[in-house]
Amino acid sequence: MTGYVATIRVRPKAEVRDPQGEAVAGALRSLGMDVADVRTGKEIVVRFGAPDESAARATASKMGDELLANPVIEEFAVEVTPA
Amino acid sequence: MKVAVLRFPGTWSETDFAHALSLVGAEPEILWHADANLRGYDAAIVPGGFTYGDYLRAGAIAAISPAAAELRRAAAEGMPILGSCNGFQILCEIGLLPGALVRNRHLEFRCDWVHLRIESERTPFSAELRGEILRMPIAHGEGCWVADELTLARVEANGQVVFRYTDARGAATPESNPNGSTSNIAGLANEAGNVVGLMPHPERCSEELLGGTDGRRVLEALTASRHIGTAPAYVQ
Secondary structure, three states: OEEEEEEEEEEEOOOOOOHHHHHHHHHHHHOOOOOOOOOOOEEEEEEEEEOOHHHHHHHHHHHHHHHHOOOOOEEEEEEEEEO | OEEEEEEOOOEOOHHHHHHHHHHOOOEEEEEEHHHOOOOOOOEEEEOOEOHHHHOOOOOOOHHHOHHHHHHHHHHHOOOOEEEEOHHHHHHHHHOOOOOEEEOOOOOOOEEEEEEEEEOOOOOOOOOOOOOOEEEEEEEEOOOEEEOOHHHHHHHHHOOOEEEEEEOOOOOOOHHHOOOOOHHHEEEEEOOOOOEEEEOOOHHHHOEHHHOEOHHHHHHHHHHHOOOOOOHHHHOO
16 A cells, blocks of 8 residues: 545536635735636545555545535546655 | 434534424434434434534535435435425435535525425425415525526426525515525425425424414424325325
């Protein structure tokens, strides 16, 4: 087993409104910044062991599918690096 | 009628629900989620609260509790199941109800009274209430129901929308929508009609002392239900 760090980035699907992003965009504009659009999301960093990188990637995707993202409203991307 | 009321870490409406259920003649029992066994009960309630601190997404962590598998099994067998507020969010996260509940469009937490029109009486919680306008309290920050267009069209066509936010006269206006929910949807059912979720709190308006009694009617509909444990009765 080798140690890996998976970074799972979850964000609202393009067609789902992101009121938090809209509020942040408004706040940035109030600071005088020329902002066209803001989308927010979350980053989840998981350390775990796996036989190899492709197994680690598969495990991280399973985490996204089964818990970290809700497929009705969100999509996620996975990045895996050796710990 | 024996009604199981589920308690997760962070549930806060279970004793209120148990009290309201006893007012309508049901026998409520509060069950800890991790060892919840719904066999022997006639109905189940998933109450409101902030299970697991709403971490990740409201209801997401409760949705992988052992109680989720038990709710799935009982739902498939036709057990009437009601989720209110966080309970509605949990039922959506489990996949027993369509769509998802996201942050209120205006980003504000809303603690208020709202009016709801009963759109369907095809559920054990709304039987013989169609067209009635009920007044109930809400208290939530993530009650905006969303779904893709296909799902929305399907729930409307199937009569799965059970509660819609309206004004006091029953008109579904943008002003009467407290959270930006799609098509003013306040609550809906699964296809079979035995699983129902809504953002408002029927248990918090079950006696005069609380400022209203309309929530009692939803629970009375359940205790008067003649379809207990017979899933096909709800299928169209």
